[in-house]
Amino acid sequence: MAMYAYKDAARTVKILARDAQKQDKSNRYYCPNHKCDAHMFIRNIEGVSASYFGAIHSHGHINNCPHGASNRFNPNDYDEDTFEFDNALLALTMPGMSQTKKELPGEHGSGNAKASPPRTIRQIYSMCKAHDCSDTYNGVKIGKMLLDNRSVYMYPKGVFGWRIIEAKCKRPHFYNSIKKEISLIASTAGEEYTFILKFESEKLFKEIKNVIFLNRECFTVVAGQWSSSGTFNVFCTTFLSKKQLAIIN
Structure with a gap:
């Protein structure tokens, strides 16, 4: 699903789902992914205001x-109105009982009447990817929640505070066993940022290192509170819980 699409094949005229009118239901729209030729149409659920x-x-x-x-x-x-981004990411850093799908209504589109805000890193990441980076969710700009190849231009002075980052392993070596650190890299034309995950637990470090290594060709998505490492364009966060990580194929 997507909360935005394009009116033209060249992807020059963007349209947000909330701005699409009922008379647009028969119009074909273009996927934001330039490599994808999906025929997209506006969808509404009877009795529900949100469209996609x-x-x-x-x-x-x-x-x-x-x-x-x-x-x-x-x-x-x-429930968009109860979503608080900083608090949601703070909760992901707290070790404890893992969140199960039963505890997370809405994971499979069940239309739960008692909807809760996005909570897991996958839910928050999927919400951000579904929206245009200049759009907002409960008043917060998407690009200020997720740094990816669409929104990196919004960070000319660096990445600070609570953010989700979409990155890949830094080559040729992405970890330092002595320092218990993992290095990821996010790059786009003319810009490159390195993100260092610092671990206090050696057990957690080894577990996350192995997960990333086995999926090194995939995107690694990490939630954290980022700060300067003291090196230009290198930022770091303390990694405390497996809930901070998602692997995206």
């Missing part, structure tokens, strides 16, 4: 398109 763009089965999304089936965010399954 979805593709038809005969002209669906390409594999692993971030706006396709792999993104399970449905705005009608979550």
Whole structure:
């Protein structure tokens, strides 16, 4: 699902789902992913105000398109008004009982009447990817929650405070066993940032290192409170819980 799409194949005219009118239901829109030729249409659920763009089965999304089936965010399954980004990320850093799907209504688009805000890193990440980076969710700009290849231009002076970052392993070596550190890198044309995960627990360090190594060709998504490392364009956070990490194929 996507909360925005384009009116033209060149992707020059953007339209947000909330701005699409009922008369637009028969209009075909274009996936934000330039490599994907999915035929997207505005969707509404009867009795629910939130709308979104979805593709038809005969002209669906390409594999692993971030706006396709792999993104399970449905705005009608979550309570936007109670979402507080900083508090949500703070909760992810707190070790404790892992959150299960039973404890997280809306994970599979069940339309739960008692909707809660996005809580897990995957839910928050999917919400951010579904929206345009210049759009907002409960008053907070998407690009100020998630740093990815769309929003990196919003960080000309660096990455500070609570953020989710989408990155990949730094090559050729992404970890330092002596310092218990893992290095990730996010880059786009003309800009490159390094993110260092600092661990207090050797057991957690080894576990996360192995997870990232086995998925080193995938995106690593990390939630944290970032600060300067003292080196230009290098930022660090303390990694305290597995809930801070998601691997995106």
